[in-house]
Amino acid sequence: MTIAASHDAATEHISREELQRMVAAQRAAFLREGPPSAETRRRRIDRLMLAVLEAADDLAEALNQDYGTRPVGLTKLFDLMAWVGDAKETRDNLEKWMRSIPLDGPVPAVIDQKPKGVVGVMGAWNFPITLTIQPAFAALGAGNRVIMKFPEFHRRTGKVFRDAVARYFGEDEVAVVVGDLRTAQAFSELQLDHLVLTGSPAVGRAVAAAAGKNLVPLTLELGGKNPVVVADDVDLDLAAHRVAIGRMMNSGQVCLCPDYVFVPRGQHDLFVAKLEGAFRRAFPSYLDNPGVVSIVNGRNYDRIVALIDDAVAKGATKVQIATPTEADQLPSRESRLIPPTILVDVPENATISSEEIFGPVIAVYPYDDVAEVVSYINARPTPLGAYWYGEDTDDFRNFLHRTNSGGVTRNDTFAHQAVAGAPFGGVGGSGYGAYHGKVGFDEFTHRRTVASPVDERSFVDGTIGAVVGSSEVEAGIDQAIAAEIADIRGRLGG
Known part of the structure; x- marks a missing residue:
């Protein structure tokens, strides 16, 4: 197991003046060029794809070191291939998406598709490459220049990423900033033409306030406590397996991970037992398991452990999935490993009832009627994802009709964000705006009405x-x- 001793070491600081200089250089280049042709946009997308894919091995190893331990295969699949289909869809449809749209009416007019100018992207540390680069492809497809702020937690990966991009782009076309938290704060205050952030609701509020001073339009993809509803007609083994795997993706450090599960009261105990069994089959050992991802840093490790301890202190029951030989060694702050943990009988006043977990922990609640579940979800900030395990019944349709979320997946986890061309984004507490496919192109495009009256008057x-x-x-x-x-x-x- 690899644990980087200097993992929490500070990254370099990039001054506000330097950031402003980079933005000014991109804006000047954008104005000189004017809206680029479809071919120019395609070549930029291809060059950015090539820059990152050529550095795949170095990026995966750097991220393994930055995390402490993260399987190289996981990084290559979710950080280095997950965005490829979306990027190719954008490059292949540019002529169609760029066309002016004629409007019917008494005054002849068209909608002109204009690039906004300079788009800033602030990626997130859990999938730092995908969540930094995927919005950039959409922005380039829309004809913009792009400046990316790489997440400060991953200084090694950020430097590999920056150098890879610099081999194919001048900084006035596409630039990467690798800097500390103060750099990120200054980045959010830049006079950009659009800013994309993936992060927590708390960070989203801070960035929105900073960007608002300059009237910079935002796309915010935030997290949230994502609910799972297990219906009474479900295959419990299927539901338990998929919830377990979904919760443990990246050790639970995913904005779409299920946070809590509602199960019919009569099936509650059986589901908890099956969920525990699913975790044990997936992780027969934990400390030296090459498929385990460590918690990103000491601060987040301490936060997750505190959430568990607070819930237990207030009356919850903890089911920790660990072998007898590992039980006394886990959780381990030295290796930043927290084993899969189920919480039942969680009281409402426990902090974990309202705070996004972002770790390998899940709460399970009983319910008697779907109306209870709907009321519970609607009383809380709108989640980024919601999950239903069961058939396409009236109860499911009522759940869809009466609740809101960024997206919904039935009988699986994460699937709604992987549908080609479908919008991905939050609503309310989980953010606003969306990207992926045509929606991403539209997000970074200004649609300008051009009217041309032809009557005598x-x-x-x-x-x-x-x-x-x-x-x-x-x-x-x-x-x-x-x-x-x-x-x-x-x-x-x-």
Whole structure:
């Protein structure tokens, strides 16, 4: 097992002035070039793909060291291949997406698709490559310049990523910033044309406040406590297995991981037993298991352990999945490993009931009626994902109709964010805006209406009577208002 002794060492600081210089260079280059052609955009996407994929081995090893321990295969699959399909869809559809859109109406007009200018991306530490680079592909496809702030927790990976990108791009086209927390704070205050952040709701609020001072439009992909509902018609073995695997992805350090599970009261104990069995089959050992991912740093390790301890102190029961020989050694702060942990009988006043866990811990609650579950979810901030295990029944349809979330997956975990071309993003407490596919292109595009009246009288000429108070024009307006009122009353039945 590899644990980096200097994991928490500070990354370098990039000054506010240097960041402003980089943005100014990109904006000047953008204005000189004007909206780039589809071919130029395609070549930028291809160059960025090539830069990162050529460095795949170095990036995977660097991230393994930055985390402490993280399987190279996991990084290559989720950080170095997960975005490829989305990037290729963007590059292959640019001509179609870039076309002006004609509008029907009395005044001939089109919607012009304009790049915004300079787009900033602030990635997240849990999947630092994917969550930094995937919005960048959408921004490049929309014709923008891009400056990326790599997550400060991963200084080794950030430097490999920065150097890889610099081999294919000048900083006035695509740039990577590797800096500390103060650098991130300064980055959020830049005069950008759009800013994307993936992070926690607390960080999202801080970045939104900073960006708001410059009226910078935002895309926020935040986390949330993602619920799972197990229906009474479910295959419990299937549900337990998939919930367990979903919870343990990246040791639970995923914004879409299930945080808590509602199970019919009569099946609650059996589900907990099956969930424990699923965890044990997936992790027959833990301390020296090459498939285990360590908690990213000491601060987050301490936070997760404190959430467990607080819940137990307030009455919850803890089921820790560890072998007898490992039980006394886990959790381990030295290796930053926390074994799969199930919490039952969690009281409402436990901190874990309201705080996103972001670790290998899951709470299980009994329920008697789906209406209880709907009320519980709706009383809390809107989650990024929601999961239902069971058939496509009236109860499921009611759940869809009465709750809201960034996305929904039935009988699996994470699947809604992997659907090609489908929007991915949050709502309410889990963020706003979305990207992936055409939605990502639209997110970083300004849609500008261009009107071209061709009648002898212009639009202004046609309204001059209302402006100067013509009695004849005013009478006509009053008649139009009366006609609309009559029409609406007719539709309303009175």
